[in-house]
Structure formats: C-alpha cells, structure tokens
Amino acid sequence: MEPSDLLAALFSDESAGAALLGEIGFPPPSTQTVTTVEARTAADTLPIPEPSETTDRIRDRAIALARRFGGREVSSEHLAVALLEIESPIRDTANSARLDPDTVRDRLDESIAMGEVVEVDFQLDVDGPHSPESPTDDSISLRRESRRTESVDLFDPAVARIIDATANRCREGLRVVEDFARFVRDDPSATQSLKSLRHGFAEAMNLIPTEWLLSSRNTGGDVGTSITTEAERSRSSPEHVAAASLKRVQESLRSLEEYGKLIDPRFAESIERLRYRAYETEQQLIVPTTPGGELSAAHLMLLLPAMLPGRDLTQVAMQAIAGGVDVIQLRDKNANDHVLLEAGRIFRELTRNHGIRLIMNDRPDVAVAIEADGVHLGQDDLPIKTARRIIGPDRIVGTSTHSIEQIQQAVRDGADYVGVGPTFASTTKHFAEFTGVELLRAAGEVASIPMFAIGGIDAGNVSEVAAAGFGRVAVSGAILNADDPRQAAMNIRAALDMIE
Numbered sequence: 001m002e003p004s005d006l007l008a009a010l011f012s013d014e015s016a017g018a019a020l021l022g023e024i025g026f027p028p029p030s031t032q033t034v035t036t037v038e039a040r041t042a043a044d045t046l047p048i049p050e051p052s053e054t055t056d057r058i059r060d061r062a063i064a065l066a067r068r069f070g071g072r073e074v075s076s077e078h079l080a081v082a083l084l085e086i087e088s089p090i091r092d093t094a095n096s097a098r099l100d101p102d103t104v105r106d107r108l109d110e111s112i113a114m115g116e117v118v119e120v121d122f123q124l125d126v127d128g129p130h131s132p133e134s135p136t137d138d139s140i141s142l143r144r145e146s147r148r149t150e151s152v153d154l155f156d157p158a159v160a161r162i163i164d165a166t167a168n169r170c171r172e173g174l175r176v177v178e179d180f181a182r183f184v185r186d187d188p189s190a191t192q193s194l195k196s197l198r199h200g201f202a203e204a205m206n207l208i209p210t211e212w213l214l215s216s217r218n219t220g221g222d223v224g225t226s227i228t229t230e231a232e233r234s235r236s237s238p239e240h241v242a243a244a245s246l247k248r249v250q251e252s253l254r255s256l257e258e259y260g261k262l263i264d265p266r267f268a269e270s271i272e273r274l275r276y277r278a279y280e281t282e283q284q285l286i287v288p289t290t291p292g293g294e295l296s297a298a299h300l301m302l303l304l305p306a307m308l309p310g311r312d313l314t315q316v317a318m319q320a321i322a323g324g325v326d327v328i329q330l331r332d333k334n335a336n337d338h339v340l341l342e343a344g345r346i347f348r349e350l351t352r353n354h355g356i357r358l359i360m361n362d363r364p365d366v367a368v369a370i371e372a373d374g375v376h377l378g379q380d381d382l383p384i385k386t387a388r389r390i391i392g393p394d395r396i397v398g399t400s401t402h403s404i405e406q407i408q409q410a411v412r413d414g415a416d417y418v419g420v421g422p423t424f425a426s427t428t429k430h431f432a433e434f435t436g437v438e439l440l441r442a443a444g445e446v447a448s449i450p451m452f453a454i455g456g457i458d459a460g461n462v463s464e465v466a467a468a469g470f471g472r473v474a475v476s477g478a479i480l481n482a483d484d485p486r487q488a489a490m491n492i493r494a495a496l497d498m499i500e
C-alpha cells in the first residue's frame with residue numbers, strides 16, 4: 001500500500017478528512033485510483049496490499065496526532081494531516097495548488113479539535129509494533145463504524161438540540177477569543193491556553209454521541225437564531241468583541257454542564273473544569289493583572305454617579321460603551337458606602353464584560369472592594385503614595401490637575417494619568433474659574449503620561465480640545481444627560497479620533 005492509496009481511500013470513503021482537503025482546494029486523486037480502492041475495500045476477495053514503510057510512518061504520525069488531540073481513535077483528519085506532513089508528492093500537490101501548509105494545518109487542527117470525527121477503515125494494522133512516536137495503547141484503531149450509536153435514542157431530542165446549539169456557540173466563541181489573543185494581544189501564552197481550552201472542549205464533546213446531536217439539528221426551526229439584541233449587534237473595540245465572546249463561552253459551558261448532567265456525569269464534570277479555565281483565561285486576557293499605564297489606549301472616560309432618579313445607569317453605561325466610552329469612573333459625592341459598593345459591583349461586571357477600565361473616584365478602599373482598575377484622586381484627596389499602599393502596585397492612580405506645576409508634580413509622584421481642567425463651565429460641578437484650552441495647549445509640552453481634559457466638554461466644544469492637541473477627555477453631563485448616550489459618545493469620539 002502506498003500513500004496515494006491512502007489518499008484515494010480518504011476520498012473514496014467521502015471522509016471528513018477528504019471533505020477538509022477538498023474545502024481547502026486540494027484536488028481529489030484520479031477517479032481510477034479511487035475506484036480501485038473502493039473495489040478493494042468493498043470486496044473481501046481482493047487482496048489488500050502490504051503497508052509500505054511510508055504508510056507505516058503516516059499511520060504512526062496519525063496515531064500521534066490523535067493522541068495529541070486527546071482522542072483514542074484515529075480519524076480521517078489525522079490521516080489527512082499526516083499525509084500532508086510526511087508524503088512529499090502530496091505536499092508538492094498542495095504546494096502547486098498554492099495551499100499554504102500553515103493554513104492547511106490550522107484548518108485541519110481546528111476540525112479535529114472541533115470533534116468533526118469520521119472514522120474510516122483503511123485496513124491498517126495499528127496493533128503491530130509501534131515506532132517511538134506512536135502510542136503504546138493498542139486500543140487506538142482505524143475503523144469505519146460510528147461511535148457510541150448504542151445510546152443515541154436514549155435521550156430527549158430537545159436536550160440534544162440544546163447541547164448541539166450551545167456547543168457550536170461555545171466553539172465559535174473560543175475561536176473569536178483565540179484570534180484576539182493571537183492577533184490583537186499577540187500573547188503566546190494566552191493563545192496557547194485558548195487552544196488547549198478548545199482542544200479540551202473537543203475532547204469533552206467526544207463523550208456525546210455525534211449522530212444523536214446531528215439527528216436533532218434543526219437550525220431553520222430554531223426560534224433563537226432570529227433573536228438578536230442591540231447589545232449583540234454593537235461592539236466598540238476588539239477587546240469588547242473578545243470579552244463578549246468569552247462571556248458567551250462561559251454561559252455556554254454553564255448550560256452544557258447543567259444539561260450534560262442529564263446525559264453523562266463525566267461530560268458535566270469535564271465541562272465544569274473547562275468553565276473554570278475559561279474564567280482564568282478571562283482574567284489573563286481581558287483584565288490584565290497589571291493595569292498600570294493601561295489607560296494609554298483609552299480616549300473617552302465617562303463619570304457616572306451610583307444612582308440617578310429616573311435614569312437607568314446600567315443602560316446609560318451600556319449605550320455609552322457602544323458609542324465609544326472606554327473608561328468608566330464611578331463618581332458619587334453623596335452616595336453612602338452600601339450604594340457605592342452595589343453600583344461599583346454592577347459597573348465592574350459591565351466594564352469587565354466589555355473589556356474596558358473602571359476607575360473609582362476619591363476612595364482607594366472602595367476601589368479595592370469592587371476590584372476597580374484604579375482610583376482617581378483630587379488635589380485635596382489622599383496623596384498618591386498613601387493611596388498606592390491601599391490599592392497595591394498594580395492598580396492605576398490618576399490625579400486632578402489645574403496647572404502646569406500640578407501636572408509636573410503628578411508625574412513626579414508617580415500618577416498613571418492626569419485629569420486637566422476645568423476646561424469649560426460644567427453642569428456637574430461648580431467652578432469659579434476655568435483653566436480653559438490654554439492649559440491644555442501648554443500641558444502637551446510637559447507630560448508624557450495620558451492626560452484627560454475635563455470640565456464641561458461636549459460634542460459642541462470637543463473640537464477645541466482636540467485642536468489643543470488633546471485626544472483624551474473625561475465627560476459626565478454631556479453623555480449622562482443626553483437623550484441618546486450612544487450618539488453623544490460617538491459624536492465626542494469622532495472629534496477625538498481625528499487626533500493620533
């Protein structure tokens with residue numbers, strides 16, 4: 001038996017491996033070869049050729065791949081990868097078809113990890129002596145039968161639909177987050193954790209009979225496919241996309257865990273473990289543990305009170321985030337500590353889900369309690385060094401400045417950012433004097449840390465701020481009191497985005 005026979009067998013069997021090769025543009029072998037292999041596998045009378053040294057290597061490599069992905073059975077995809085890796089004429093065909101080997105590998109890896117497994121029978125004996133690369137477990141086999149058919153009819157089809165739809169959601173979400181880790185964060189460690197999470201998920205899904213899931217599939221009749229909320233449609237940044245996807249992954253895992261208990265406790269336990277890993281990944285990726293300096297990517301800070309009669313602040317915050325707000329500061333000079341804590345926890349969850357920062361005004365102790373990313377201190381509040389002792393080295397500290405000297409002092413004191421103002425008359429806080437855009441113009445010369453212009457800034461005057469060289473602003477009334485907070489935020493963001 002030659003590698004070309006294996007390739008022909010993959011195609012003659014209409015296997016998932018062949019489907020993948022076809023999908024990525026790999027040309028099928030000639031009809032004659034395929035027909036011969038079909039005839040051989042169909043008729044017991046025809047002799048099966050002896051495996052060659054190369055097919056042995058391909059077999060061993062396929063087994064090793066199956067092992068790497070945690071499977072106990074070798075699928076046609078494993079064989080397809082092994083063929084592409086080992087057999088040079090096949091590799092050459094791939095090259096001449098301009099197939100980038102990485103793309104091929106990635107797509108095949110993905111398919112294997114997603115558990116799109118179809119077994120085929122190539123009459124290969126994998127129970128014989130193994131090369132050093134091959135696993136020693138003889139139970140790995142190449143076979144045609146579908147797995148676990150025995151339990152297919154035992155469960156409620158509605159549960160199968162839940163598991164099937166939720167698993168797809170989970171897989172898609174994991175892919176989105178993995179792309180974020182890889183291409184946006186450029187973080188090899190997070191990319192690796194996500195890849196391993198994806199493979200772990202595929203392994204857990206192997207415990208569920210595939211044909212049972214497929215037989216229940218009914219996308220056209222699924223009422224959920226046509227329901228999309230406004231929040232689902234709008235995303236403000238790659239972080240937001242990743243955070244929302246990770247949230248969806250966590251929710252999917254929770255649902256799989258609960259419904260999985262109806263099917264197989266081992267499945268539910270595996271999913272539970274993956275759910276905890278997804279939480280760890282979230283901490284690693286979405287809210288880095290060292291937030292200092294992280295405000296450099298932020299442009300629009302929204303100051304929100306803990307409560308405002310007649311206004312749903314969660315809605316305001318969500319709409320504002322959709323419009324481009326990328327930091328929320330909880331600032332409430334009247335709320336008692338219970339109210340601050342409650343609002344802080346809600347804002348924390350919201351900002352974390354959207355991958356943006358949360359700053360607590362005035363109160364380092366509350367900043368720690370609500371797990372905020374940092375604290376904002378005015379000239380009359382606790383000194384920066386004292387606050388750092390409370391919040392630790394990894395949180396952000398910002399401070400208010402009203403002159404060039406104060407900006408320079410803030411930099412010396414180790415502030416991570418400064419607020420510079422008051423720029424214009426404010427409806428939120430009363431000022432007798434304003435530093436205006438003059439201070440903004442001068443500030444650009446003296447500070448290298450992020451600076452947020454503040455005080456009475458709205459869509460009408462933000463261009464003056466931008467013209468003074470400021471690409472960052474902190475705003476309250478213009479967004480909080482707007483009929484359409486999203487639009488208000490977008491209008492301000494549009495002017496800021498002209499800078500940098």
Ligand SMILES: Cc1ncc(COP(=O)(O)OP(=O)(O)O)c(N)n1
Nearest residue numbers: 361376377378379400419452454474
């Ligand atoms: C970004 C930003 N800049 C300035 C302030 C004002 O802080 P402070 O002077 O302490 O006044 P209060 O906000 O506490 O009234 C801020 N909060 N944020």
Ligand SMILES: Cc1nc(C(=O)O)sc1CCOP(=O)(O)O
Nearest residue numbers: 421422426428455456475476477
């Ligand atoms: C709280 C605060 N501090 C300022 C300062 O200049 O230090 S200006 C200000 C009010 C910001 O709200 P609005 O955008 O509604 O004017």
Ligand SMILES: [Mg+2]
Nearest residue numbers: 362377378381
């Ligand atoms: Mg203050």
